[in-house]
Amino acid sequence: MGNVFSSAGHCILEMFIAVSSGAVGVGYLLVKGFQNNFFRNVFAASLTTTCLIYVFYNDELDKPTKDKVVFITGCDSGLGFSIAQHLCEEGFTVIAGLLNLNSDGAIELRKIFGNKIRYVHLDLTDISSINVAVDSTVQYLDENKDYKLWALINNSGVMVFAEFEWQTERLIRQQVEVNLLGTLNLTRAFCPLLRRYKGRVITVTSHCAQACLPGLSVYGATKAALSSWNDGIRLELKKYGVKVINFIPGSFIAQSNIMMSHQNNCNEMYQNLTQEQQMFYKNYFVKYNSYLNQLSKPKSPKKIDDFGLYEELEKAILHVSPKAKYINEPLNYKLYHLLFKWSPTSYIRDLFIVRFMQVPAFEKSDKNIK
Numbered sequence: 001m002g003n004v005f006s007s008a009g010h011c012i013l014e015m016f017i018a019v020s021s022g023a024v025g026v027g028y029l030l031v032k033g034f035q036n037n038f039f040r041n042v043f044a045a046s047l048t049t050t051c052l053i054y055v056f057y058n059d060e061l062d063k064p065t066k067d068k069v070v071f072i073t074g075c076d077s078g079l080g081f082s083i084a085q086h087l088c089e090e091g092f093t094v095i096a097g098l099l100n101l102n103s104d105g106a107i108e109l110r111k112i113f114g115n116k117i118r119y120v121h122l123d124l125t126d127i128s129s130i131n132v133a134v135d136s137t138v139q140y141l142d143e144n145k146d147y148k149l150w151a152l153i154n155n156s157g158v159m160v161f162a163e164f165e166w167q168t169e170r171l172i173r174q175q176v177e178v179n180l181l182g183t184l185n186l187t188r189a190f191c192p193l194l195r196r197y198k199g200r201v202i203t204v205t206s207h208c209a210q211a212c213l214p215g216l217s218v219y220g221a222t223k224a225a226l227s228s229w230n231d232g233i234r235l236e237l238k239k240y241g242v243k244v245i246n247f248i249p250g251s252f253i254a255q256s257n258i259m260m261s262h263q264n265n266c267n268e269m270y271q272n273l274t275q276e277q278q279m280f281y282k283n284y285f286v287k288y289n290s291y292l293n294q295l296s297k298p299k300s301p302k303k304i305d306d307f308g309l310y311e312e313l314e315k316a317i318l319h320v321s322p323k324a325k326y327i328n329e330p331l332n333y334k335l336y337h338l339l340f341k342w343s344p345t346s347y348i349r350d351l352f353i354v355r356f357m358q359v360p361a362f363e364k365s366d367k368n369i370k
Contacts (some may be wrong), residue, residue: 019038021295022175030259055162055237061317061318062318062319064092064314066092066147066148068092068142068354069094069095069147070095070098070152071190072097072153072155074097075096075155076257076301077103077104077256077301078304079204079249080096080105080155081105081109083153088117093118094116095140096118097120097156098121099121104120105301109301120137121133124156124183125182125188130182131189134193149190149196150197150200152194152201154187158258160218161292162172163215168269171218171265171269179219179226183226187201187233195240195242198240199242200243200245200317204248204354209224213357214357231324234324243322245316245323248326248329250329250330257299263296270285287360291359308330340352
């Protein structure tokens with residue numbers, strides 16, 4: 001550990017010397033150099049060149065081609081279904097991870113793309129399923145020597161929309177095992193391939209990772225954990241040529257089936273509440289979940305209609321030098337999250353969050369206790 005701290009100390013010292021020297025140089029230039037036309041012109045040209053190099057270097061895009069293989073999880077519906085469809089249309093070779101190979105989403109993808117997409121069963125809560133999916137990808141790449149694993153897109157997610165006290169141990173565990181542990185286990189299993197082909201890991205997180213919302217505390221916790229993990233492995237894998245990206249896609253509850261199990265979840269939660277909890281929450285529980293039931297109706301698989309989503313996705317997957325994070329958000333999300341971030345007090349911040357959520361409020365009359 002002594003060597004590590006010694007090395008860190010040297011780095012800090014070198015950084016201090018470099019920054020100090022740069023500050024002195026710029027200060028001298030500002031005081032003395034700008035009195036000379038030559039120095040003014042050189043400074044302006046250097047600044048312009050640096051800015052242009054930065055812009056074009058960071059905006060350079062690769063091209064989607066058939067030899068670029070993208071493995072996507074959670075393609076049965078919603079975002080995963082849409083990403084698989086879009087990337088296949090763009091010319092990538094897509095391997096779609098599906099919880100159910102006969103789901104409506106899988107059937108629809110086969111109907112549209114046939115064998116252009118490879119379909120793989122994947123249950124993120126089952127290590128053996130993960131290993132089989134990775135092995136099949138290895139075999140496919142071995143059979144197609146000109147192909148390479150370009151990206152792993154961690155998209156699978158489970159969301160239970162309910163207050164924390166209501167959620168059963170099974171519902172909490174399911175969100176943690178799918179959203180967090182499953183993603184970690186799958187990525188770890190893919191690491192040798194990612195290193196071999198210098199691919200990229202794109203992990204779908206959420207605005208909930210930036211500001212966790214009431215009713216989504218467990219879901220938000222898993223997404224915040226993914227975001228933190230993403231930051232850590234980005235630096236770990238960078239030295240091996242692997243790029244790691246945090247992708248925040250926006251909210252598509254109304255266009256996906258992520259809420260399809262809501263009524264079953266409600267029944268499970270209510271049956272597991274104690275008598276005291278049932279009496280206390282009865283009216284509020286009914287009112288709250290009746291409001292959310294309108295979002296839980298099953299939807300036929302359909303590509304999400306959002307230009308910004310695919311624009312940011314293409315940047316994440318094709319930027320030669322990708323950013324650490326790409327965010328797709330409508331204007332109202334952008335404004336609210338700015339308000340969350342810059343609210344002067346937690347009280348004001350909480351008021352904005354409640355306003356943003358717009359779920360039924362708890363009132364004293366909702367209590368069913370005498």
